[in-house]
């Protein structure tokens with residue numbers, strides 16, 4: 001993807017599907033989401049035991065649907081002991097490959113674990129005659145650019161130089177283009193039956209990346225805290241539980257086409273995020289220090305550094321946290337309050353074993369944060385400052401939404 005923000009990691013809603021959704025799709029909170037539906041679906045999940053997968057299984061079970069999970073049995077195999085599990089590999093060249101899926105029928109597939117077009121093509125072609133809908137989890141990174149605020153699903157898509165490449169690249173630069181090619185593979189195998197979902201940052205309890213989790217955890221730690229850019233900088237995220245519940249609706253209402261899936265309904269801000277972190281943390285001596293993006297960029301934090309999720313809304317990133325989500329909202333996507341996501345995320349993190357809590361997977365290391373704050377204090381008091389703050393740790397894993 002040509003954007004500098006690599007780290008982040010159709011078919012219109014028809015009149016028929018609007019009718020199927022009913023007026024609640026456009027009104028207040030959808031009370032149906034925990035009431036079992038009459039139309040029970042047989043759902044196959046390719047994946048299911050990482051982050052979005054478990055949230056989806058929980059949401060689908062609450063609605064009375066029957067699930068089958070297909071994966072290698074490596075990631076959290078203890079989850080969902082009462083759900084049918086098929087073992088295999090997305091890569092047909094590995095072991096038994098997709099064999100366990102042969103000769104079976106499902107109403108709908110949730111493809112959560114497709115990253116390479118060859119593998120997505122293989123599962124989409126194998127399942128096409130045996131399913132009525134294929135929901136592919138793509139990414140907002142499938143777009144070529146992030147410079148246009150409120151761009152909708154018709155925005156130009158990312159390209160990858162070699163469509164057969166099967167690595168993400170050093171800086172995750174192949175991720176978005178590959179996701180788009182995977183979308184195309186699904187569309188080609190199941191014309192008119194593909195739901196191509198492009199989530200933004202998926203966050204909340206159980207998030208293995210710590211990218212969003214960093215903020216409530218850092219706030220709760222206390223002391224002077226680096227707050228990047230300005231309190232008005234926009235922020236789009238989606239709580240994994242909101243996404244999961246909506247995916248169930250996408251299936252129940254057979255919504256096909258391309259959907260951006262991030263939130264909340266009106267873009268959040270960094271200021272609102274820190275206010276929610278403050279409320280969740282309770283009594284602390286935390287003092288956020290807002291540090292301008294120009295200073296941060298000069299010191300290696302231009303949105304591609306160690307400050308997670310935040311991106312200065314400038315130039316190429318003007319629309320990064322301002323994607324249009326009108327289509328998904330009209331199709332029933334609902335959001336719990338951001339303050340709830342923050343509170344639940346902090347509670348989840350605090351419940352992890354100490355060893356894991358001591359190994360934050362994203363965010364500024366304390367010494368790096370301290371060094372940046374000291375340098376900013378010097379510069380903002382007119383003392384100038386060296387161009388690069390010391391203590392920048394090795395770049396963390398580049399991962400896009």
Ligand SMILES: NC(=O)c1ccc[n+]([C@@H]2O[C@H](COP(=O)([O-])OP(=O)(O)OC[C@H]3O[C@@H](n4cnc5c(N)ncnc54)[C@H](OP(=O)(O)O)[C@@H]3O)[C@@H](O)[C@H]2O)c1
Pocket residue numbers: 009046047048049050051052053054070071072073074075076088089090091111112113114137138139140198199200201202203400401
């Ligand atoms: N996190 C974000 O912010 C974000 C944003 C936008 C889009 N997304 C997309 O969201 C999707 C959901 O990711 P998730 O990890 O949460 O999904 P998940 O379904 O919860 O977990 C991934 C699953 O894939 C299985 N898997 C991995 N490699 C496999 C293989 N070669 N063959 C068979 N199964 C395999 C894993 O089990 P085994 O290891 O046991 O095989 C695991 O069950 C991804 O497509 C991601 O690109 C994420």
